Amino acid sequence: MIGSMWQLYCIAVFLLISPVELETIVVHTNSLPCDVEENKTDKVKIVCHNLDRLDRLQTLTQDVQQLTIINGTFVEDGSLTLPPFPELEHVIFKRSFLNFLSNSNPWPANLTKLSSITFEACWSSTKGHKSGFLYELSFSSENFELLPALKTLNFYNNTLSGVHSVHLLKKLEHKNIEGGTVFCNCSDEWYRSWVEVNPHFSKETLCYVNSSFLIIACTTFKNIPVQTLMETKKITEELCPPNCHCSVTGFQMNKKEPFVRVNCSNLGLKEMPEQIPPITTSIEFVKNELQNINALFINPNYKNVKHAFLSNNKIEEIDEEHFLDFVHRKEEIVLFLENNQLRKLPIAVLEYIVKKNSDKYIWLLRLAGNPWDCVDCSFIRVVQTLLNQEGKFNVEFQRIRCDVTNQPVILVDVDEKCPVRKPLDTIDYLNMAVALVFIIFLANFLHNVYNYRTYNRLPWIMICRHRKEQL
Structure with a gap:
């Protein structure tokens, strides 16, 4: 008898000195697919599976502090508001369809202690995609306006289609986006909205592109780390010349190098800007007063430029040495020189382009609207050879004309004008x-x-x- 009482006493002492967090009682509710875990300080964690109505949780204890919902399916109707649990601090949704996030607010006003919400592998809409279905999650500040204690939003392995009304989200202390994908595009609005929200992106969070955007240049954001895109956009904006517009329009699919465009058109520029983002690949300096474009060839900030749109300026000549060195360093050049004052281009450069033109090397020249010198037979011959390379140069042949006769350069009879002497045998x-x-x-x-x-x-x-x- 004494031995039995001694055993009961030892068990009671053990229960008193045991760590609180290790003592939980799991209660399986009969009416709900939920498990309730209670500990000795009355802290309650509830895990529910396969719910379709949030108001069904009213029968649970009011002392719940953490609510986890797994495989829930919530469509928009009048039963999507959580019960007013006064002690609730954390809500976690896992692998759940949350259609209500688009238009409704599931949080009652008296959730005064709710400080953290987590979405893991959730979605609010389903869209057809070329590879199947795309399960996207979108949300707005309005979804969280009635939560005064909210400090943290976590998004784990979701496909985030966008953020709307960021005024509340930017006030949160912690916004974590880990894994999954985020819809990316090249608009300034997209970038600035995420800058305002200022979330922490993990390195594993990648960009995705909606199938409806396949027709535009931004499709090359696919599978680019969002962190990399944000850093690239930041550098581009910081180093953009005054009054110009700079943007990241995509990334090369293989090399993962950015396409960065600098647009300084219609600014009355007499010289090319000294400072542009060194990762710039395309410049648009159309309708200015440029006479010299040597910066394109010798300024290190222009070293990655492959596309140069310089139409409607006052360019009279191009330095042969610098130009030749430029084309030697490039496998792809798009150069628009329309409507300038050019009479000749360096013959050595044109001959090199003709010689190297192939599937690996791509040069696109726009030469229309210049007063070309058709007296120099050597120049005219190489220009005609350049224009006649089928499938390589998309130029308006009829607008490339001689200065004096206004005859299209492609139609000049060079053999008659400048007969070629037969080589001696x-x-x-x-x-x-x-x-x-x-x-x-x-x-x-x-x-x-x-x-x-x-x-x-x-x-x-x-x-x-x-x-x-x-x-």
Whole structure:
């Protein structure tokens, strides 16, 4: 008897000194697919599976502090508001369809302690996609306006289609986006909305592109880390020249290098800006007063530029040495020089482009609207060769005209204007040698006749023969 009482006493002491967090009682409710975990301080964690109505949770204890909902399916109707649990601090949704996030507010006003909400692998809409279905999650500040204690939003392995009305979200202390994907595009609004929210993106969070955007240039954001895109956009904006517009329009699919465009058109520029983002790949300096474009060739900030749109300026000439070095360093060049004051382009550059043009090398030149010099036959020949390379140059042939005659350069009859001399062959050289010998013989004969008539001297060969006969 004494032994039994001693055992009960030891068990009671053990229960009193055991850590609180290790003592939980799991209660399986009969009416709900939920498990309730209670500990000795009355802290309650509830885990529910396969719910379709939030108001069904009213029968649970009011002391719940953490609510986890797994595989829930909540469509928009009048039963999508959580019960007013006064002690609730954390809500976690896992693998759940949350259609109510688009238009309704599931949080009652008296959830005064709710400080953290987590969405893991959830979605609020389903869209058709070329590879199947795209399960997207979108939300707005209005979804959280009635939560005064909210400090943290966590998004784990979701496909976030966007953020709307960011005024409340930017006030939160912690906004974590880990794994999953985020819809990305090249608009300034997209970038600035995320800058305002200022979330923490993990390195594993990638961009995705909606199938409806496949027709525009932004599709190359696919599978680019969002963190990388945000950093690239930040550098681009910080180094953008005054009054210009700079944007990141995508990334190369293979090399993962950004496409960065700098647009300084219609600004009356007389010189190209010294400072542009060094990752710039495309410049648009259209309708300015540029006369010199050497910065494109020698300024290190322009070293990655492949597309240069310089139409409607006052460019008169291009330095041959710098231009040739530029094309040597590039496998792809798009150069728009329309409506300038160019009369010639360096022949060595054009010959190099003609020679290297292939599937690996891509050069697109727009040359229309310049007063081209059609007197220089060497220049016209190489320009025509350049224009005649089928499938390589998309130029308006009829608008590339000669200065004086206004004739399209492609139609100039160079063979008639500047006939090509046939190269000499072996017979020609033999004929020239015979002609030379004949001329020498004739000159010698005339010289001998002159000496005979003037000095009565016979040619030395006759003198030798006469002496031989005398002997």
